[in-house]
Amino acid sequence: MLTLDDALRLLDAARTASTQIGVPMAFAVMDPGGHLLALARMDGAPWVTSDVAQGKAWTSAAYGVPSAAQKDKMSPMPNFATAITAMTHGRFTPQTGAVPVYRDGVLVGGLGGSGGTGDQDEAACAAAVEACGLSTTA
Amino acid sequence: MLTLDDALRLLDAARTASTQIGVPMAFAVMDPGGHLLALARMDGAPWVTSDVAQGKAWTSAAYGVPSAAQKDKMSPMPNFATAITAMTHGRFTPQTGAVPVYRDGVLVGGLGGSGGTGDQDEAACAAAVEACGLSTTA
Amino acid sequence: MLTLDDALRLLDAARTASTQIGVPMAFAVMDPGGHLLALARMDGAPWVTSDVAQGKAWTSAAYGVPSAAQKDKMSPMPNFATAITAMTHGRFTPQTGAVPVYRDGVLVGGLGGSGGTGDQDEAACAAAVEACGLSTTA
């Protein structure tokens, strides 16, 4: 599992990556149960990014894959995507911008971002996971 | 920030623009946090326009752009759009017809309309912002 | 029915009454179908008052009585009150602060306020209805 110190280090590393990319973002760390562990919204990021980052992080934590994989999978099945989003009360967010977090091959959570393009959000999250000595794959 | 007098002037100017366009509309003014400041639904506009105008105004206030920009951005990402709409409890409305409101370069709210075509709604809102000495861009 | 001019006159009179009472409030005018016709939130009133005023106005428009009557009626039936609130998606608000609006004995809408005590909210609304030559009773 992720400790709060782990989560705060992830947020700190994600902020550093976001600053290098040049776009303010919000980042959310979810535990493997899809519950919020820590969140930070950078100055200048619209407040709605706090919600979107959570949705993406939830999606990676729930499935153990980058949220982009769910975007691709759901692309030809919009009605199914809508159903999962509705049944999870708006949590399921099949859009690029989050990665799962693995430690020693075990899924320990998800890290999601919002504020840049989907690719920028994912790049910042992936960089943060690596910087913390964790992995985005099992 | 917008005072109530500002908001009522915006609504009054939007009604004037709507009358010139020739279609009754509802108009909503949101504060920068996405909360309703003032609303007016013109005689002859269907009651659901009050809800739609709020959704569009919310979208402009939340992102600081015309809601049409979110329509364009979300066009290839319907599942992502559905997720944001769901996570915001139906507020996110990626459709033409609202503009952000800036004063001295600061985002102070959003003005959204409904009742005409999206383009007519947006034209009325943009005209109102200009008539009040405010701006739709930073 | 209420025209938008009627609704704006009600809001204007309610603001005057609120100023005399000395507490900033938000006011909402609902049509007889429970749909928002006009709203104004005074400077200094918390943004949540925009939502609460709508709920009270809805309650008066839906039942044709002051929302305080629903407060009294529902007091011994909390589970029933909760059910109506839930089935109406948070609209039913059994609390003092709104009055129905009658013209020539016909229910034409509801006027609700929020920001002061319930009694202050209701007093401002009732004063506004009277000032506009309308009635709070059939």
Place this chain on the structure above:
Amino acid sequence: MLTLDDALRLLDAARTASTQIGVPMAFAVMDPGGHLLALARMDGAPWVTSDVAQGKAWTSAAYGVPSAAQKDKMSPMPNFATAITAMTHGRFTPQTGAVPVYRDGVLVGGLGGSGGTGDQDEAACAAAVEACGLSTTA
């Protein structure tokens, strides 16, 4: 307004206070519009505390008072409390454990905690606000 650095300092101070009290908690910082700025859930705190802390912080940010004040106010009005909770999609949380955050007399957000008793949660939040040179009153 609160910067993210302000928010992270508040969370850090709240964790220190929580450790002194001896109970792990989650803490949430809301901006004045009721949108999440930062959150941290301490090791050992149940995951649901992340949601509860947000609800309390929202309540303090929305009304500019300790959430305990809304608990006291709503105690004789359970049906009204239910209505506000429903209309705000579960955000309104009239329970002890959060304080508003003022800077130079201006409401800049809310800090809420969950995990201990309501009084412990509020004590940790109030201590954090003071430690950061901010105030819980205007």
